[in-house]
Amino acid sequence: MRVALYFGSFNPVHLGHLKLAEYLTDNDLVDEVWFVISPCNPLKEQSELLDEYIRLDMLFFAIRSNPGFKACDIEFTMPIPSYSIDTLNVLSKQFPDYQFELIIGSDNALVFDQWKDYTEILTNYPVLVYPRKNYDFAQVAARYPQMNLLNTPIYDISSTQIRDSIAQKKDISQWLHPSVLQFIKENNLYQ
Numbered sequence: 001m002r003v004a005l006y007f008g009s010f011n012p013v014h015l016g017h018l019k020l021a022e023y024l025t026d027n028d029l030v031d032e033v034w035f036v037i038s039p040c041n042p043l044k045e046q047s048e049l050l051d052e053y054i055r056l057d058m059l060f061f062a063i064r065s066n067p068g069f070k071a072c073d074i075e076f077t078m079p080i081p082s083y084s085i086d087t088l089n090v091l092s093k094q095f096p097d098y099q100f101e102l103i104i105g106s107d108n109a110l111v112f113d114q115w116k117d118y119t120e121i122l123t124n125y126p127v128l129v130y131p132r133k134n135y136d137f138a139q140v141a142a143r144y145p146q147m148n149l150l151n152t153p154i155y156d157i158s159s160t161q162i163r164d165s166i167a168q169k170k171d172i173s174q175w176l177h178p179s180v181l182q183f184i185k186e187n188n189l190y191q
Helices: 015-026 052-063 084-094 118-124 137-143 159-167 178-186
Strands: 002-008 032-037 069-072 099-105 127-130
Touching: 002 015, 002 084, 015 032, 015 052, 015 069, 032 052, 052 069, 052 178, 084 099, 084 118
Parallel strands: 002 032, 002 099, 032 069, 099 127
Antiparallel strands: none
């Protein structure tokens, strides 16, 4: 079983996340995509981060109709901050017959040397890199030739953009799964 681990805050999960995961499974690049919710990303500002269980609920709503997607809360029980290498190693021990692959954006690929034990990740796990606007794939390829650059569409959307739009009372329906949008509205999130 080939499983792509899609780490993120998912604050909130949006259609860009889902479309990328669909691309991976629809094109048989992996068998499943596991969305690994990070309670605390060591490289990100945490001030606007919703409680991880609220983000997990939104993720369940977003993926429940796709059997190839799973929500993974393994980092909820791990030391904070959570590091990808530690999570990869824990999951590899729990599921020894699975081939785990890491999926990251080209923005993260360009700072991959800031990740804990990044050389161990590159040695033991395939790394799939999807394009992000204004981040050069050629630089990623030159720096990390062992990474697999994906020829996916660019999903030009971010959770920050969604949060900002909610705060400004702008329409966000084009960016979110309908059940996630409803959950955000019903619970007055990101106001």
